[in-house]
Amino acid sequence: MTGDALGLRLGIIGGLGPLASADFYRKLTELTPARADTDHLPLVLLSIPQLPDRTQAILSGSDEVLTQLLAAVRTLDALGVESIAIPCNTAHHWFDRLTAETSADIVHIVDSVVEDMARSFAGRRVAVLATPGTLSSGFYQHRLLSAGYEFCVPSSASFQREVDRAIADVKAGDIQSASVALGEAFRHCREEGIEAAILACTELSVMSREVDGAGLTIMDSNSALATACLRRLGLLAGSVQPALHRRIG
Numbered sequence: 001m002t003g004d005a006l007g008l009r010l011g012i013i014g015g016l017g018p019l020a021s022a023d024f025y026r027k028l029t030e031l032t033p034a035r036a037d038t039d040h041l042p043l044v045l046l047s048i049p050q051l052p053d054r055t056q057a058i059l060s061g062s063d064e065v066l067t068q069l070l071a072a073v074r075t076l077d078a079l080g081v082e083s084i085a086i087p088c089n090t091a092h093h094w095f096d097r098l099t100a101e102t103s104a105d106i107v108h109i110v111d112s113v114v115e116d117m118a119r120s121f122a123g124r125r126v127a128v129l130a131t132p133g134t135l136s137s138g139f140y141q142h143r144l145l146s147a148g149y150e151f152c153v154p155s156s157a158s159f160q161r162e163v164d165r166a167i168a169d170v171k172a173g174d175i176q177s178a179s180v181a182l183g184e185a186f187r188h189c190r191e192e193g194i195e196a197a198i199l200a201c202t203e204l205s206v207m208s209r210e211v212d213g214a215g216l217t218i219m220d221s222n223s224a225l226a227t228a229c230l231r232r233l234g235l236l237a238g239s240v241q242p243a244l245h246r247r248i249g
Helices: 018-031 054-060 064-078 090-099 109-120 132-137 139-146 158-171 175-191 221-232
Strands: 010-014 043-047 083-085 105-107 125-129 150-152 196-199 217-220
Touching: 010 018, 010 064, 018 043, 018 158, 018 221, 043 064, 054 064, 054 090, 054 132, 064 090, 083 221, 090 105, 090 132, 090 139, 105 109, 105 221, 109 139, 109 217, 109 221, 125 139, 125 175, 132 139, 139 150, 158 175, 175 196, 196 221, 217 221
Parallel strands: 010 043, 010 083, 083 105, 125 150, 125 196, 196 217
Antiparallel strands: none
């Protein structure tokens, strides 16, 4: 049976990592205003966990990741999807080159976060908790500054180490240890008067329900991407408020 016959509307490039894409699919499902199975989006999740490390590829200038992402996009194109979601922030380094090769609408995860912030965050000082590859690429800095936010980096040398440790622990399945590391990263943010922390790696999104920002506004990139996909495809309208990020404390 072809994608057209199934009426597939959304394609998800997942497996980057597996828990992060499972978290995205769960949030997409929970955010859908559905009363029955048939109210949900017909979609396909293409999981490719063997994709090379995105941060290493960015820092080394390798196009190996791009080659495999293009193959994934073409697979989804062949299925006739209208939109594509990539629940991996770092993979958006190749966003422009991917969009040039598809007729589908690839929903940008950072644009989705900025849209959510416009609806639910009134402050300016924002920290981005992300991989070194995402930070090196600069797409968060560009979009946040263009939207009028202040891109803040805690001065403590241990801040990025704690973020990296939390991401690695989620990939290893150690959520408890990841929560401790993430809590330390949040502490550095609060100490420097930062008002919001963006979970800008979808591994961190896995912990979005459990973490305590203690006064920080926590913006979850997976929730933002799921909300944007539902809006683009007509399942959420207007200014419907996402339910899966919140202010604590």
